[in-house]
Amino acid sequence: MNTPFGGLCASNPAAAAAGVPANKDRKMASAEHLVLDLSNPDLRENALLELSKNKDLFQDLAPFVWNSFGTIAALIQEIVSIYPVLSPPNLSPAQSNRVCNALALLQCVASHPDTRMLFLNAHIPLYLYPFLNTTSKSRPFEYLRLTSLGVIGALVKVDDTEVISFLLSTEIIPLCLRTMEMGSELSKTVATFIVQKILLDDVGLDYICTTAERFFAVGRVLGNMVAALAEQPSSRLLKHIIRCYLRLSDNPRACDALRSCLPDMLRDATFSSCLRVIFVSAGIDNSNPFEPINTNFTSVVCDEDPTTRRWLQQLLHNVGGNRVPGLQAGGGFDHMLVN
Numbered sequence: 001m002n003t004p005f006g007g008l009c010a011s012n013p014a015a016a017a018a019g020v021p022a023n024k025d026r027k028m029a030s031a032e033h034l035v036l037d038l039s040n041p042d043l044r045e046n047a048l049l050e051l052s053k054n055k056d057l058f059q060d061l062a063p064f065v066w067n068s069f070g071t072i073a074a075l076i077q078e079i080v081s082i083y084p085v086l087s088p089p090n091l092s093p094a095q096s097n098r099v100c101n102a103l104a105l106l107q108c109v110a111s112h113p114d115t116r117m118l119f120l121n122a123h124i125p126l127y128l129y130p131f132l133n134t135t136s137k138s139r140p141f142e143y144l145r146l147t148s149l150g151v152i153g154a155l156v157k158v159d160d161t162e163v164i165s166f167l168l169s170t171e172i173i174p175l176c177l178r179t180m181e182m183g184s185e186l187s188k189t190v191a192t193f194i195v196q197k198i199l200l201d202d203v204g205l206d207y208i209c210t211t212a213e214r215f216f217a218v219g220r221v222l223g224n225m226v227a228a229l230a231e232q233p234s235s236r237l238l239k240h241i242i243r244c245y246l247r248l249s250d251n252p253r254a255c256d257a258l259r260s261c262l263p264d265m266l267r268d269a270t271f272s273s274c275l276r277v278i279f280v281s282a283g284i285d286n287s288n289p290f291e292p293i294n295t296n297f298t299s300v301v302c303d304e305d306p307t308t309r310r311w312l313q314q315l316l317h318n319v320g321g322n323r324v325p326g327l328q329a330g331g332g333f334d335h336m337l338v339n
Contacts, residue, residue, distance in 0.1 A: 031058040032068075039070040045098060048078070052104035062112030065105055066119070072109075078102040079127050089136040096140035100147040103128070107147075110154040120166050125152060132175040135182060142184050149179065149190040156197035164201040173198070173208070177221045185234050188225065192240040199247040209251040218248070219261055226263040233274040239308045242266070246311045249318040258319045267316060275305045275312070 031054070037047035055061055065071050082099050085091045106124065109115045119125075128148040134141050152172065155163050172194070179191040195218070198204035208214050222241055229238055245262065249255040265271065 027058060031061055032064060035061075035064055035068050035071055038074045044074060044078075048098060048101035048105070052101040055104060055108045061105075062109045062115045066109055066115045072122075072124075075102045075106060076124070076127055083130055086130055086134055089134065089138070089141060091136075091138075091140045091144065093140050096143050100143055103147045103151055107151045107154045110151050111157075113158075116155065116158070116160075117162070120155065120163060125155070125167070125172075126170060128152070129171060129175060132179060135178075137182070137184075142187060145179060145183060146187045146190065149176075149187060149194065152194055153190050156194055159197075159201065161201055161203055164198055164204050167198065168204065168207050173214070173218070177217060180221050180225060185232075185237060189234070189237045189240060192225070192237060192244065196240050196244050196247070199244055205247060205251055209248070209254045215248070215254055215257065216261075218244070219257070223261065223263050226265055229274070230265055230270055233271070235274050235305065235308075238271060238274055239305070239311075242308055242311050242315060246315040246318070249315055255318055262315075262319055266312065275308055 031051065034047040034051050037043035038051075051061070065075075078099055079102060082091060082095055085095065106119070106128075109119050110125075128151055131144050131148040134145065152167070156167070176191040176195050180188050180195070183191060199208060208218055222244055225237070225241055229241075245258065245266070249258055
């Protein structure tokens with residue numbers, strides 16, 4: 001059966017090899033045709049569906065989406081068209097699926113090196129923030145938040161201070177903290193990954209640790225998540241939480257504060273079993289927040305998670321010493337809060 005992106009018959013190896021360029025050309029032509037369909041309201045829904053399903057098969061889809069006339073405007077139109085159903089929450093599954101297909105194309109644009117900064121300079125991520133500000137836990141809203149986080153996650157996956165600086169000029173930290181508190185496990189994981197990537201940049205770490213309010217806002221949410229994981233463990237979410245704490249400990253004032261506010265459950269054996277067991281299915285472990293959780297495990301591997309254990313050991317080493325002398329006399333976060 002033919003797909004919108006064509007197929008290649010490999011019954012004759014020589015013919016198949018000769019047909020590879022032609023097949024690629026057919027895929028490109030088909031993708032370009034679908035992108036042009038996005039400008040037609042009557043054809044847009046099907047084009048969104050086909051492009052989002054097959055976006056990984058077309059290497060240069062992002063530049064074509066960005067540069068084709070009216071395409072980005074059509075995608076933004078899809079986004080803003082559902083703002084009225086966000087509050088009160090009346091988003092239907094069909095509406096959620098359609099706008100998430102549009103978001104999948106924007107994630108493609110955000111991931112591509114030729115379009116990433118153009119995407120950022122146009123401030124398109126701001127159009128996604130109303131989705132991250134929702135609180136409904138229904139499936140349509142959860143899917144919407146998760147897909148929106150995927151777009152932001154695609155931006156921060158590439159270490160770029162300019163990306164981090166832009167995000168910090170917006171409300172991304174409070175929005176991620178909100179999702180870390182009330183989202184599903186997968187949404188919490190992606191939101192924590194975004195905060196982690198922001199912290200790993202020196203600009204991000206300095207931003208969080210500049211004021212006591214920012215530090216303790218992040219610390220409070222991380223602490224609540226640790227407490228929740230004691231009831232419902234998740235090794236991959238715990239991994240990102242520990243990495244956030246470890247990065248915070250690189251800042252002297254934050255490290256000093258962590259000596260008193262780091263959760264005791266990270267100091268004892270509460271999560272020993274969580275760090276020891278890694279579930280594997282089809283060769284994909286559960287440490288990547290951008291891989292869906294597969295519950296149909298073909299195998300279960302009980303092994304140490306050396307990376308996370310090393311991070312935790314380093315964290316405990318960092319916060320285990322005496323208080324930093326320069327911070328005892330009014331240089332730490334406690335003094336900042338008092339004032």
